[in-house]
Amino acid sequence: MTIKESLDMLEDILENAKQVPFANKKVLVDPDRIRTIIDDMHYNMPNEIKRAETVSDEKERIIAEARKKADQLMKTAEERAKILIANETIVKQARELANDIIAKANSMEKEIREAMCIKLDKLFEQTEKSFANGLADIKQSRAAVKAAARKKKDD
Numbered sequence: 001m002t003i004k005e006s007l008d009m010l011e012d013i014l015e016n017a018k019q020v021p022f023a024n025k026k027v028l029v030d031p032d033r034i035r036t037i038i039d040d041m042h043y044n045m046p047n048e049i050k051r052a053e054t055v056s057d058e059k060e061r062i063i064a065e066a067r068k069k070a071d072q073l074m075k076t077a078e079e080r081a082k083i084l085i086a087n088e089t090i091v092k093q094a095r096e097l098a099n100d101i102i103a104k105a106n107s108m109e110k111e112i113r114e115a116m117c118i119k120l121d122k123l124f125e126q127t128e129k130s131f132a133n134g135l136a137d138i139k140q141s142r143a144a145v146k147a148a149a150r151k152k153k154d155d
Contacts, residue, residue, distance in 0.1 A: 006041045010034065 013034065017027035 001040055001044060003041055003044060003046065006037050006044070009037050013037075 017029050020026040
C-alpha cells in the first residue's frame with residue numbers, strides 16, 4: 001500500500017467515524033486500525049522521504065560545522081587584528097622616538113658646529129697673534145742685525 005492510499009484510508013475512517021454524543025467535533029475511531037495504517041505508512045515510506053530526512057540531518061550537521069568554523073575564523077581574525085593594532089602602535093611609538101632622536105641629534109650637531117666655529121676662531125686669533133709676535137720679533141732681530149752690521153762697518 002502506498003502512502004497516498006494510507007492517507008486516503010485515514011481520511012475515510014475520520015469521515016465515517018461516529019460522533020461522540022454531547023462532545024463537539026469528537027469522534028470514535030478504532031485505534032488499532034489507525035495504528036496499523038500508521039505502521040504501514042512507516043514501513044512503506046518512500047526512499048525519497050528517507051533520503052530527505054538524511055539530507056536534512058546532514059544539512060544541520062554541515063551548518064553546525066560551518067558555524068563552528070566561522071566562529072574559529074572570527075576568533076583568529078580578531079586575534080590577528082589585535083596583533084596588527086599592537087604592531088601599529090609599536091611602529092608609531094618607534095617612529096615618534098626616532099623623530100625625537102633625530103631632532104635631538106640635529107640640535108646637538110648645530111650646537112657642536114657653533115662651539116667648534118667659536119673654538120676655531122679663538123685658535124686662529126691666537127695663532128695670528130703668535131705669528132704677529134713672531135714677525136715682530138723677527139723684525140726686531142733683523143733690525144738689530146742690520147744695526148750691528150752698520151756699526152761694524154762704521155767702526
